[in-house]
Amino acid sequence: MSNAHVVEIFSSAQGEGKFVGCRQVFVRLADCNLNCNFCDTNFTRTNFCRVETSAGSMTFRDEKNPLDAKRVAALIKTFCDEVPTHSVSFTGGEPLVHADFIAEVAALTDAKIFLETNGTLVDEFKKISAAVDFVSMDIKLPSVVGRDLFDVHEKFLRAAVDKDLCVKIVVTGSTTDEEFLSAIELVANVDEKIFVVLQPVTPVNNVPAVDAKKILQRQATALRRLPNVRIIPQTHKSIDVL
Ligand code: SF4
Known part of the structure; x- marks a missing residue:
């Protein structure tokens, strides 16, 4: 049985993207292969994983890392028994760093599996x-x-296009027209029906916010090429949930 360093496990409402507001169990795995300038997520390996004491309590106890797949599946079941749950979100860091572990947990749970990924580890996803x-x-x-x-994003998208798929693009005040258009073109070339979320950055690390007119302009640009483009900010922060 494989194991992994887990940062935290808890039950909350999805704060981003197409499934915003859905109740999920979150399994945040340690480690990431990227270094985004707006990253505010703790994905460092630690000796202990924090586990919510009951679904939505926002109070935690520690469990020794690494956790094995059977233990994580058991915790998922406990939370799902407490609150009817849409799916289990494997998030990070980059969860696909632990692809084998995710597959093993998935095989041990009846819950639907939701993957939040930076879209770069194509072989692991496959x-x-x-x-x-x-x-x-x-x-x-x-x-x-x-x-x-x-290039790697396009390969990932082609591998994931048959799933219930949502693409998220975080837009900042530094986003250029050229890179934004390239991203939209990339999605359109794979499948024009892909659901795209433009997420205005929550400013952190001196990354500049995008102003209101600009994000509407970006959406207008994207909508000329793709029918399903929504602006959805990070909502969990506004109601102060995890
Ligand atoms: S991919 Fe996600 S977790 Fe990794 S550095 Fe970027 S924002 Fe942070």
């Missing part, structure tokens, strides 16, 4: 694709990660 029901995939713009990831 390995576990059959176990995944929902994919929320980021397109990381060059102004965010300091390099062009469009």
Whole structure:
């Protein structure tokens, strides 16, 4: 049985994207292969995983890391028994760093599997694709990660297009017209019906916010090429839930 370093496990409402507001169990795995300038997520390995004491209590106890797949599946079941749950979100960090672990947990749970990914680990995704029901995939713009990831994003999108798929693009005040258009074109070339969320950045690390007119302009640009483009900010922060 495989194990993984888990940062936290809790039950809350999805705060981003197409399934905003849905009740989920979140399994936040340690480690990430990128370094985004707006990242405010703790994905460092620690000796202990914090586990919510009951669904939605927002109080935690510690469990020793790493956790094995059977233990994580048991915790998921406990939360799902407490509150009817849409799906289990494997998030991070980048959860696909632990692809084998996710597949093993998925095999031990009846819950639907929701993957929140930065859309770069294509081979890892292909390995576990059959176990995944929902994919929320980021397109990381060059102004965010300091390099062009469009080729790998396109490969990932093609591998995930048969899933219930949502693409999220975080838009900042530094987003350029050129990179934004490239991202939209990339999605349109794979499948024009893909659901796209433009997420105005929650300013952090001196990353500039995008102003109201600009985000509406970006949506208008995208809608000329794709029918399903919505502006959805991070909602969990506004109601102060995890
Ligand atoms: S991919 Fe996600 S977790 Fe990793 S650095 Fe970027 S924002 Fe942070």
